[in-house]
Amino acid sequence: MAEKITPRDRDYNQWYQDVVRAAKLAETSPVRGSMVLPPNGYELWENMQRGLDGMFKATGHRNAYFPLFIPKSFLAREAAHVEGFAKECAVVTHYRLKEQDGDLIVDPEAELEEPLIVRPTSETIIWDTYARWIQSWRDLPLKLNQWANVVRWEMRTRLFLRTAEFLWQEGHTAHATEAEAVEETTTMLDVYARFAEEWMAMPVIKGVKTASERFPGAVDTYCIEALMQDGKALQAGTSHFLGQNFAKAFECTFQNQDNEQEYVWATSWGVSTRLIGALIMTHGDDQGVILPPKLAPIQVAIVPITRTNDDNEAVLDAAEEMRDSLTRAGYRVVLDDRDQYRPGWKFAQYEVEGVPVRLAVGPRDVKNGTAEMARRDTGEKKSVSAREIVPAIREALHDIQKALYDRAYAFRRDHTQVADSYDAFKAQVEEGGFVLMHWDGTAETEAKVKDETKATIRCVPFPGQFPGIDTAAAGTDPVSGQPSEQLVVYARAY
Amino acid sequence: MAEKITPRDRDYNQWYQDVVRAAKLAETSPVRGSMVLPPNGYELWENMQRGLDGMFKATGHRNAYFPLFIPKSFLAREAAHVEGFAKECAVVTHYRLKEQDGDLIVDPEAELEEPLIVRPTSETIIWDTYARWIQSWRDLPLKLNQWANVVRWEMRTRLFLRTAEFLWQEGHTAHATEAEAVEETTTMLDVYARFAEEWMAMPVIKGVKTASERFPGAVDTYCIEALMQDGKALQAGTSHFLGQNFAKAFECTFQNQDNEQEYVWATSWGVSTRLIGALIMTHGDDQGVILPPKLAPIQVAIVPITRTNDDNEAVLDAAEEMRDSLTRAGYRVVLDDRDQYRPGWKFAQYEVEGVPVRLAVGPRDVKNGTAEMARRDTGEKKSVSAREIVPAIREALHDIQKALYDRAYAFRRDHTQVADSYDAFKAQVEEGGFVLMHWDGTAETEAKVKDETKATIRCVPFPGQFPGIDTAAAGTDPVSGQPSEQLVVYARAY
Numbered sequence: 011m012a013e014k015i016t017p018r019d020r021d022y023n024q025w026y027q028d029v030v031r032a033a034k035l036a037e038t039s040p041v042r043g044s045m046v047l048p049p050n051g052y053e054l055w056e057n058m059q060r061g062l063d064g065m066f067k068a069t070g071h072r073n074a075y076f077p078l079f080i081p082k083s084f085l086a087r088e089a090a091h092v093e094g095f096a097k098e099c100a101v102v103t104h105y106r107l108k109e110q111d112g113d114l115i116v117d118p119e120a121e122l123e124e125p126l127i128v129r130p131t132s133e134t135i136i137w138d139t140y141a142r143w144i145q146s147w148r149d150l151p152l153k154l155n156q157w158a159n160v161v162r163w164e165m166r167t168r169l170f171l172r173t174a175e176f177l178w179q180e181g182h183t184a185h186a187t188e189a190e191a192v193e194e195t196t197t198m199l200d201v202y203a204r205f206a207e208e209w210m211a212m213p214v215i216k217g218v219k220t221a222s223e224r225f226p227g228a229v230d231t232y233c234i235e236a237l238m239q240d241g242k243a244l245q246a247g248t249s250h251f252l253g254q255n256f257a258k259a260f261e262c263t264f265q266n267q268d269n270e271q272e273y274v275w276a277t278s279w280g281v282s283t284r285l286i287g288a289l290i291m292t293h294g295d296d297q298g299v300i301l302p303p304k305l306a307p308i309q310v311a312i313v314p315i316t317r318t319n320d321d322n323e324a325v326l327d328a329a330e331e332m333r334d335s336l337t338r339a340g341y342r343v344v345l346d347d348r349d350q351y352r353p354g355w356k357f358a359q360y361e362v363e364g365v366p367v368r369l370a371v372g373p374r375d376v377k378n379g380t381a382e383m384a385r386r387d388t389g390e391k392k393s394v395s396a397r398e399i400v401p402a403i404r405e406a407l408h409d410i411q412k413a414l415y416d417r418a419y420a421f422r423r424d425h426t427q428v429a430d431s432y433d434a435f436k437a438q439v440e441e442g443g444f445v446l447m448h449w450d451g452t453a454e455t456e457a458k459v460k461d462e463t464k465a466t467i468r469c470v471p472f473p474g475q476f477p478g479i480d481t482a483a484a485g486t487d488p489v490s491g492q493p494s495e496q497l498v499v500y501a502r503a504y
Numbered sequence: 505m506a507e508k509i510t511p512r513d514r515d516y517n518q519w520y521q522d523v524v525r526a527a528k529l530a531e532t533s534p535v536r537g538s539m540v541l542p543p544n545g546y547e548l549w550e551n552m553q554r555g556l557d558g559m560f561k562a563t564g565h566r567n568a569y570f571p572l573f574i575p576k577s578f579l580a581r582e583a584a585h586v587e588g589f590a591k592e593c594a595v596v597t598h599y600r601l602k603e604q605d606g607d608l609i610v611d612p613e614a615e616l617e618e619p620l621i622v623r624p625t626s627e628t629i630i631w632d633t634y635a636r637w638i639q640s641w642r643d644l645p646l647k648l649n650q651w652a653n654v655v656r657w658e659m660r661t662r663l664f665l666r667t668a669e670f671l672w673q674e675g676h677t678a679h680a681t682e683a684e685a686v687e688e689t690t691t692m693l694d695v696y697a698r699f700a701e702e703w704m705a706m707p708v709i710k711g712v713k714t715a716s717e718r719f720p721g722a723v724d725t726y727c728i729e730a731l732m733q734d735g736k737a738l739q740a741g742t743s744h745f746l747g748q749n750f751a752k753a754f755e756c757t758f759q760n761q762d763n764e765q766e767y768v769w770a771t772s773w774g775v776s777t778r779l780i781g782a783l784i785m786t787h788g789d790d791q792g793v794i795l796p797p798k799l800a801p802i803q804v805a806i807v808p809i810t811r812t813n814d815d816n817e818a819v820l821d822a823a824e825e826m827r828d829s830l831t832r833a834g835y836r837v838v839l840d841d842r843d844q845y846r847p848g849w850k851f852a853q854y855e856v857e858g859v860p861v862r863l864a865v866g867p868r869d870v871k872n873g874t875a876e877m878a879r880r881d882t883g884e885k886k887s888v889s890a891r892e893i894v895p896a897i898r899e900a901l902h903d904i905q906k907a908l909y910d911r912a913y914a915f916r917r918d919h920t921q922v923a924d925s926y927d928a929f930k931a932q933v934e935e936g937g938f939v940l941m942h943w944d945g946t947a948e949t950e951a952k953v954k955d956e957t958k959a960t961i962r963c964v965p966f967p968g969q970f971p972g973i974d975t976a977a978a979g980t981d982p983v984s985g986q987p988s989e990q991l992v993v994y995a996r997a998y
Contacts, residue, residue, distance in 0.1 A: 039570070039571050039633070040575060040578075040632060041571045041574070041575060041620065041629070044572070044573060045569075045571070046568075046569070046570055046571065046633055047569040047570075048568050048637075049566035049567060049648065051569075052566075052567050052568045052569045053566070053567065055569075072546075072547065073543060073546050073547065073550065074540070074541055074542050074543050074545075074546045075539075075540070075541040075545075075546045075549075075671065076541075077533050077540065077669060078622075078655065078669050079535045079538060079594070079669070080535070081534060081535060082608060082610075083608075084534075085601070085608065086608045092601075092608060096603075096608060097600055097601075097602075098599065098600065099599065099600065100596045100598075100599055100620070101597065101598040101599065101610050102594045102595060102597075102622065103595065103596075103597045103598060103610060104594075104595040104597060104619075105592065105593065105594055105595065106590070106591055106593065106595075106657065107576065107579070107586075107590040107591075107595065107621070108590065108591075109590075114576060114577075114579065114586060116576075116595050116597060116619050125598075125610050126535065126594070128622070135533070135535070138534060139540055143542075148844050154543065158653075159572055159652075159653065161572065163599040163600065175571060175572050175573070350642050
């Protein structure tokens with residue numbers, strides 16, 4: 011029996027928790043703030059990794075691995091960086107436990123000379139290394155990516171969205187010129203946007219963060235922002251132009267083609283298991299998760315239906331044949347022939363887990379050479395020919411991927427408003443969704459709006475992303491009455 | 505210019521360090537005992553992961569992820585386990601740094617209530633989770649694997665072979681019966697042996713560890729042992745039958761089909777980046793690393809050779825065509841058309857890095873429709889037809905993979921001896937290699953031999969692995985004069 015899921019409109023946060031648990035995507039652990047990712051959740055992450063990794067390699071990046079631990083002194087070298095991360099980090103101070111009076115205690119004699127920080131992000135350890143690797147313009151650009159776990163000691167945690175330990179990738183690149191580094195930053199933002207839209211079926215807005223929301227140590231932080239079904243925004247990925255800040259902090263210079271020493275220009279960019287939370291909240295419904303076909307660990311679940319023992323063999327044969335055809339065609343298929351669960355239980359479980367297509371095969375289907383195909387996203391059922399199962403599945407998966415994107419896009423369009431006055435803005439923020447409003451560019455106005463409405467500037471959007479709305483046109487900030495150069499995207503956010 | 509490599513016969517340890525550095529596989533970091541893995545090293549690990557992961561999935565395992573941190577109290581629950589790991593572990597005691605008088609210090613007010621251990625291995629956190637997941641025989645078997653980083657506070661570290669942080673996989677399975685768990689343990693040992701032999705081209709001996717070399721908390725530890733070129737053994741993988749030890753420590757029971765509560769039976773098994781060290785020491789030579797084609801990140805390096813600018817275009821066209829044919833055929837190919845390095849420099853670099861096949865294409869080749877193919881393992885060069893480049897490469901890579909295995913197998917055969925007396929044994933141990941000798945089965949004899957010769961029992965071998973030698977025949981332990989049930993494998997080891 012599938013577990014009970016609270017409807018979204020009754021309690022959205024509870025719905026999220028129920029869905030994550032029922033679909034077996036993640037669970038809390040006895041370690042405060044750390045998740046366990048059961049296979050359903052981890053395999054989804056593996057598929058995301060595969061998609062992203064291919065895009066990273068296609069844009070000229072290679073994978074590498076750097077240490078988990080960062081010496082305390084490294085963190086201190088870049089002023090904004092330490093400010094951003096020192097307040098919530100896991101600190102390793104000792105390297106041994108010992109028994110004392112039957113208890114296991116931290117051995118006071120095994121204290122480290124210098125405490126080590128469990129990486130919250132790896133700029134410092136990587137730029138320390140780059141300073142040794144980079145001598146000449148010949149060594150540039152250096153474009154590496156790391157798949158890793160990181161730890162930030164968050165006090166209020168929520169599965170996928172905010173946890174102490176999470177899995178992510180972090181790209182770190184080094185360039186000879188500012189222009190090349192800026193181009194890398196936007197290239198990778200584009201990669202993230204394409205991944206979100208093409209793989210996750212999740213539309214996103216691209217833009218630049220305001221100074222107050224910038225990554226600690228960055229000159230500019232670019233981001234993609236998605237809109238969840240409860241009207242809150244979610245930052246789904248960031249790409250940072252780091253200028254020469256880390257190169258200066260770690261004395262990373264290179265000899266240019268004119269034989270002069272220059273500091274190296276840097277970028278970093280990352281997405282994390284947070285994307286799984288975004289996926290769930292973009293597509294899920296009151297029955298559970300809905301996974302986009304491109305990322306679903308199981309794309310098709312086949313459930314054989316037998317009423318008498320006599321039917322068994324023919325039904326299983328037909329089901330196996332379908333599974334084999336689909337597997338050969340490259341689809342991820344499960345034939346669920348477990349005896350200990352009834353078909354109805356299996357239907358409910360695959361629904362909760364968000365498997366895009368379910369096929370049911372019973373004795374009558376065998377006779378007719380058919381199967382019953384059910385789409386997870388629309389609930390639509392129809393009979394399909396067993397012979398034509400591969401094209402039928404190809405078409406269904408394609409349609410579902412597109413329908414999910416279209417639905418999410420329509421939702422965002424219907425939940426994006428332009429505020430003409432601060433009063434209108436306040437009401438619109440209460441309704442939820444993106445609210446576009448002119449901004450005078452000051453931190454004061456930004457802070458005032460945040461204080462009074464809990465809405466933050468999600469980004470200064472790149473032009474041309476909101477059909478019919480020219481965000482790049484000048485105007486007046488209704489909060490301060492001061493001139494504004496563009497509309498910015500406000501929302502309450504995760 | 506390739507870096508200088510110390511010859512093996514002058515200083516084997518220095519050769520190893522030189523080769524690892526020159527081939528850019530790993531380097532030390534400012535964090536004591538932690539490696540940096542540059543792309544060459546990490547991509548090799550990625551290829552190993554891909555090979556192993558496929559074998560794990562084919563044997564019915566799924567991937568999952570568990571927390572990096574383990575509460576101190578968890579470690580204490582299994583007596584042998586805590587004994588094995590408490591003495592060298594990284595301990596997180598605080599969750600914040602703060603500034604004080606311009607210094608960054610560990611905030612004494614941010615001490616954790618319970619210290620956290622950075623996982624040295626994950627049995628405890630996983631069995632705590634399994635105890636919640638497993639209720640009934642329907643939930644069994646549970647067969648999961650995790651790809652992760654782990655930390656053991658080693659005092660004497662060596663790149664790949666022994667580092668504080670390393671990358672590995674750890675399988676953790678739960679079973680309803682002892683027989684099934686034992687079968688899983690040996691199945692996974694077979695998977696490791698097949699991976700070592702078929703992918704790494706590294707012959708291994710399978711066997712059981714003695715009690716003194718058992719994994720802390722295991723009932724039996726099975727292992728694969730390889731022989732390095734300096735005559736030392738290297739433990740390349742282990743598979744543990746854990747009995748009900750962890751199930752009892754974490755109260756993990758299930759209701760069997762007779763409605764009785766029973767403790768669950770367990771296994772765990774792992775291999776790590778240590779395998780890269782084994783690979784290097786199995787195949788490398790005085791010119792650098794030699795990578796087996798199945799694992800090499802670059803299988804074929806194409807170097808265009810142009811003397812005048814006029815040649816450039818035709819040579820590059822021919823080289824690109826070869827690259828494209830080979831890439832389409834599924835090979836991992838690099839066309840190194842960088843201007844800033846000369847062909848001789850590139851030849852030397854690919855040799856050091858162990859790329860299995862190098863193709864050189866010059867103006868005369870273009871005229872003749874050929875390329876010069878050089879094998880890394882034998883140094884053999886021959887002219888091959890550009891039209892027939894795909895079959896030529898297929899054959900060469902296949903031959904190299906086989907030749908590497910055969911050479912390593914012959915080396916091991918030539919460095920395996922049977923000791924008839926303890927005196928002979930001592931001399932044989934000095935010569936290096938595996939020495940088979942009868943053992944009376946006591947820890948006393950084992951310890952005495954270790955003290956006196958530095959040789960340890962690598963394993964009690966499964967029968968039939970040494971052609972012409974019946975290791976399962978009874979005899980007399982020449983050290984103690986006591987009866988022995990079989991020959992065991994002794995060696996000095998990494």
